[in-house]
Amino acid sequence: MRLLTNYGSFLNTAPGFWKHQVLPASERVILVEAMSQDLRVTLRNLTLANALRRVERARIVVYSGADEDWNQVVWTYFNADEIAQMCYAYGAESVLDAHKLVDERVQGTRVPHVVAGVDLGGPLPESAIPRAVFDQIVYATTCRMAKAPRLDDSVEMKLQRDKVEARSLEFARIYEALISNNDVVALISSHVDYDNFGLAVEAALRHDVPVIFTQSTGSLKAYTLFPERAIPGAPVRAGLTEDIGAFFESRIWANRDLLRRSAELTQSRAKATLGRPSWWRAGGGFSSIDIRDAAERSAVRTYAAKQVGLDASKPTVSVFNHAVSDALGTNKEAFADLGDWFEQTVAWAREHPEVNWLFLDHPQQDLYDATEFFDGLAMQNADQAHMSFFRSLELTKNALISLTDLVLTVRGSVSNEYPALGIPAIQCGWSEWSGCGFTTVTDSVDDYFRALEDHVEGLLERRPLITADQIERARLWAWFYRSATDIPSCLIHPWRMGESDWLFNTVTAHMLQVEADGDLAFSTVSRMWRRRDPFLTRFDFDLPGDELANQMDLTTA
Amino acid sequence: MRPNYDLVSLRLDTMFDDPAPVVELPAVIERANRDLLALMDGAENAPKRLLRILRPTALIGFHVDRPGEGVTVRLGLVVDERATQMWHRHISGLWPSLRQEVDESKLQTPDVSGRHRTLTISAQGVPMAVMVLGVRRDLAATQDEVTFQVPAELLSAGDLVLIGIDSSPVGGDWGLASRMVDGAVGVAVTSVTVEPGLDDSFRAHVASGRHDARGARAMAETGYFVVNPGSGDSAVTVEVTEAARGGRRAALLRRLLPTKGDIDLEVRDLAGQAVPGVRIAPGRADLPALKGPVQVRPRRAGQAAAGARRDWAVRIS
Numbered sequence: 049m050r051l052l053t054n055y056g057s058f059l060n061t062a063p064g065f066w067k068h069q070v071l072p073a074s075e076r077v078i079l080v081e082a083m084s085q086d087l088r089v090t091l092r093n094l095t096l097a098n099a100l101r102r103v104e105r106a107r108i109v110v111y112s113g114a115d116e117d118w119n120q121v122v123w124t125y126f127n128a129d130e131i132a133q134m135c136y137a138y139g140a141e142s143v144l145d146a147h148k149l150v151d152e153r154v155q156g157t158r159v160p161h162v163v164a165g166v167d168l169g170g171p172l173p174e175s176a177i178p179r180a181v182f183d184q185i186v187y188a189t190t191c192r193m194a195k196a197p198r199l200d201d202s203v204e205m206k207l208q209r210d211k212v213e214a215r216s217l218e219f220a221r222i223y224e225a226l227i228s229n230n231d232v233v234a235l236i237s238s239h240v241d242y243d244n245f246g247l248a249v250e251a252a253l254r255h256d257v258p259v260i261f262t263q264s265t266g267s268l269k270a271y272t273l274f275p276e277r278a279i280p281g282a283p284v285r286a287g288l289t290e291d292i293g294a295f296f297e298s299r300i301w302a303n304r305d306l307l308r309r310s311a312e313l314t315q316s317r318a319k320a321t322l323g324r325p326s327w328w329r330a331g332g333g334f335s336s337i338d339i340r341d342a343a344e345r346s347a348v349r350t351y352a353a354k355q356v357g358l359d360a361s362k363p364t365v366s367v368f369n370h371a372v373s374d375a376l377g378t379n380k381e382a383f384a385d386l387g388d389w390f391e392q393t394v395a396w397a398r399e400h401p402e403v404n405w406l407f408l409d410h411p412q413q414d415l416y417d418a419t420e421f422f423d424g425l426a427m428q429n430a431d432q433a434h435m436s437f438f439r440s441l442e443l444t445k446n447a448l449i450s451l452t453d454l455v456l457t458v459r460g461s462v463s464n465e466y467p468a469l470g471i472p473a474i475q476c477g478w479s480e481w482s483g484c485g486f487t488t489v490t491d492s493v494d495d496y497f498r499a500l501e502d503h504v505e506g507l508l509e510r511r512p513l514i515t516a517d518q519i520e521r522a523r524l525w526a527w528f529y530r531s532a533t534d535i536p537s538c539l540i541h542p543w544r545m546g547e548s549d550w551l552f553n554t555v556t557a558h559m560l561q562v563e564a565d566g567d568l569a570f571s572t573v574s575r576m577w578r579r580r581d582p583f584l585t586r587f588d589f590d591l592p593g594d595e596l597a598n599q600m601d602l603t604t605a
Numbered sequence: 606m607r608p609n610y611d612l613v614s615l616r617l618d619t620m621f622d623d624p625a626p627v628v629e630l631p632a633v634i635e636r637a638n639r640d641l642l643a644l645m646d647g648a649e650n651a652p653k654r655l656l657r658i659l660r661p662t663a664l665i666g667f668h669v670d671r672p673g674e675g676v677t678v679r680l681g682l683v684v685d686e687r688a689t690q691m692w693h694r695h696i697s698g699l700w701p702s703l704r705q706e707v708d709e710s711k712l713q714t715p716d717v718s719g720r721h722r723t724l725t726i727s728a729q730g731v732p733m734a735v736m737v738l739g740v741r742r743d744l745a746a747t748q749d750e751v752t753f754q755v756p757a758e759l760l761s762a763g764d765l766v767l768i769g770i771d772s773s774p775v776g777g778d779w780g781l782a783s784r785m786v787d788g789a790v791g792v793a794v795t796s797v798t799v800e801p802g803l804d805d806s807f808r809a810h811v812a813s814g815r816h817d818a819r820g821a822r823a824m825a826e827t828g829y830f831v832v833n834p835g836s837g838d839s840a841v842t843v844e845v846t847e848a849a850r851g852g853r854r855a856a857l858l859r860r861l862l863p864t865k866g867d868i869d870l871e872v873r874d875l876a877g878q879a880v881p882g883v884r885i886a887p888g889r890a891d892l893p894a895l896k897g898p899v900q901v902r903p904r905r906a907g908q909a910a911a912g913a914r915r916d917w918a919v920r921i922s
Contacts, residue, residue, distance in 0.1 A: 309620070316621035334660055338644040339617055340625055343763040344666065346609045348646065350730035351664060351769050353609075361607035444660060446646040453612045470616035512614040519616050 051548040058552040062137035065559035070101035081237040082112040085126040094138040099573035108140040113147030153218040175220035188376040189243045195418035197372035197387030216243040223251040241375035266534040285379040291582035293483020299589035311527040334444040352447035356436040363507035364404040366452040371416035381477035401434040408440040467522035472513035486522040537569035630801040654793035661772040661787040672764040675757040677804035681795040685746035691791030719826040722788030727769040729759040735831040736812035739824035747814030776877030779829040809835040820920035829902040834895035841892040848918035867906040
């Protein structure tokens with residue numbers, strides 16, 4: 049809930065604070081996205097931009113705004129003025145309402161609109177974006193706006209697609225113009241998907257501009273997509289997946305003896321719903337894990353199986369549906385889309401009654417699907433005694449853990465949570481952690497069903513499908529994600545503080561009363577930038593083991 | 606029955622897990638010593654009670670030091686104003702029309718006075734007792750308790766006693782009209798009393814949320830009540846009489862409505878099936894030794910249950 053009544057004092061304090069925290073501006077530009085209604089997102093983007101301005105002399109140019117579709121489908125209280133106020137308070141040279149400009153351009157209105165030396169209101173050349181990439185972004189955006197897993201041939205969908213395509217053409221033009229006519233240091237964006245975010249990211253990478261991709265969770269978390277590490281022809285996040293996998297292998301897994309205690313502590317806290325273990329699933333009363341061992345799991349399983357109408361004596365495969373229109377095609381996936389994976393898995397499950405199948409809908413599906421995709425499949429399979437369909441939040445985490453013997457997902461965080469408890473997972477798409485070696489990752493539809501068949505046989509034969517090393521890797525990833533790459537900063541504060549007076553009063557107090565030297569937001573951005581690391585890290589993982597232990601102030605007792 | 610599937614690769618523990626607490630019997634688990642609970646699911650710690658139920662089904666688990674003797678458990682529950690608030694919030698999340706309303710004060714919440722919550726209490730997955738808790742018309746708090754035995758053979762898999770509190774309707778269609786969906790939500794558990802062995806002194810009982818000198822009170826709107834088994838294997842006699850409601854309106858109704866006539870009783874098990882060996886007389890049912898809870902529906906002869914305007918006083922002997 050938003051509890052923001054005292055925004056003014058924060059706005060009054062920030063300019064004085066930042067004035068001497070950054071290097072003098074130059075002609076170079078840092079492009080910053082401010083298209084989220086949540087001020088915590090913009091706070092992260094701007095703080096990161098200013099941290100980068102301590103290393104690189106540059107000015108800030110912000111692109112912001114929302115159109116009617118976003119206001120109808122995604123946002124509920126988007127306020128362009130208060131976002132712009134924060135941008136100027138953080139030293140932005142200009143704040144472009146990109147959505148408004150795009151609307152004007154689509155309508156044929158030509159009003160001079162100079163931003164960073166470029167007249168974005170006048171004629172602009174076509175973007176050089178490859179057509180296939182453009183089409184994919186248009187398709188994914190249309191699905192999101194239509195809240196549909198895929199587009200059909202209906203007139204409504206075609207109209208929606210035409211509308212998105214027309215706007216996307218203009219987004220692509222203005223981003224291309226901004227980037228190609230300026231010396232851009234970096235682009236900072238909270239999202240890399242959809243036309244308004246994704247076309248800026250695509251243009252940046254094509255013009256060799258690194259993209260810093262902030263995360264709306266934890267304290268300050270950010271990945272960086274460096275253009276030289278992008279995989280040609282692959283989706284935008286694919287290079288990041290490989291980078292993360294390599295870093296994990298050489299710095300985290302290699303230091304596992306040093307990090308084991310920390311990883312165990314993170315896992316213990318995750319069981320108690322501390323450290324934001326699940327992006328979507330809040331609520332301690334139904335999201336914490338009390339089960340300690342196999343005997344307790346079995347006792348709870350009796351109840352859970354009864355609740356979902358499945359046989360507790362058979363192994364259970366849990367299939368976690370995604371938010372079906374969420375960020376389609378931004379990483380490698382085996383199936384045509386998220387819905388296709390789910391439908392084909394349901395069809396396969398019908399033919400495999402030797403195990404139970406528990407299909408779980410995404411906790412926030414209402415925001416992503418208007419087609420009753422999940423309910424339709426549930427209806428079609430209501431006669432199958434070995435298949436059950438439930439909304440994820442109808443079941444507690446204890447119930448889910450007690451029932452689930454194998455997890456299926458494309459890219460969901462369940463493929464980290466469950467392997468950390470010794471429950472194997474098959475992914476059929478890449479995610480941040482899919483290169484870290486604790487899930488079975490399949491790259492094609494055939495691969496996926498072969499792996500699934502093998503895993504089902506393994507369950508029935510009581511063959512271990514995940515090793516002790518893989519369980520440890522999953523726990524190390526959880527630590528890495530929640531601790532090592534989550535930067536505590538007096539200028540950000542945890543996401544959980546909300547979009548509130550509490551947050552902004554605290555940031556204001558720090559700006560007024562605390563000297564900022566050594567704030568981790570500054571030192572970690574500097575290190576990431578200098579080393580071209582794929583993410584911010586709380587610690588310097590290039591240090592030898594004993595020095596790393598010293599830096600981490602490890603407790604060994 | 607086949608044993609539950611057991612995943613061989615499971616690793617649920619961490620090096621920071623505290624050992625599971627073990628309850629030394631006899632014991633009363635309440636707010637002050639709630640750390641004795643090893644598992645609480647679908648519920649949360651409550652400031653003045655042991656816990657509050659958040660979900661349609663809640664689980665409470667505790668380890669006992671002497672599982673080999675079986676245990677006798679007494680569970681105390683309260684339905685109060687807070688329970689109603691929590692239930693309303695839960696229901697507003699289920700109903701899309703209510704979910705759209707952001708301002709909680711504007712929610713048009715259903716009136717729950719005269720309705721009831723049906724809670725099935727189970728141990729290790731086996732139904733042990735049913736509480737049919739009527740919400741008083743003045744919404745004042747009601748409380749009740751049930752006692753049941755968990756024999757050693759049900760604890761054979763270990764020392765964890767796992768109690769389920771479930772909102773699902775019991776078999777048959779009695780009381781459906783006034784039953785609160787997901788009725789466990791909001792209910793507070795005040796205490797769990799656990800004694801070693803199988804106590805042979807507690808009697809069959811009715812948990813309706815209200816008791817007076819004439820026995821348990823079952824509300825007219827509920828239309829039925831449930832008799833929970835006592836210890837031992839003795840037969841049970843159920844006697845039902847009309848119980849006057851208080852207040853001037855009730856006094857008026859008493860004058861207007863017929864007061865003469867026999868009270869017919871029907872008896873079913875939880876699956877909605879007839880119970881063998883039951884003998885029924887006007888206002889009285891002689892039940893054989895109960896293997897599990899049974900439902901009883903009283904009706905004045907010739908009158909539909911739904912038309913009843915009097916509560917029922919239930920005496921068990």
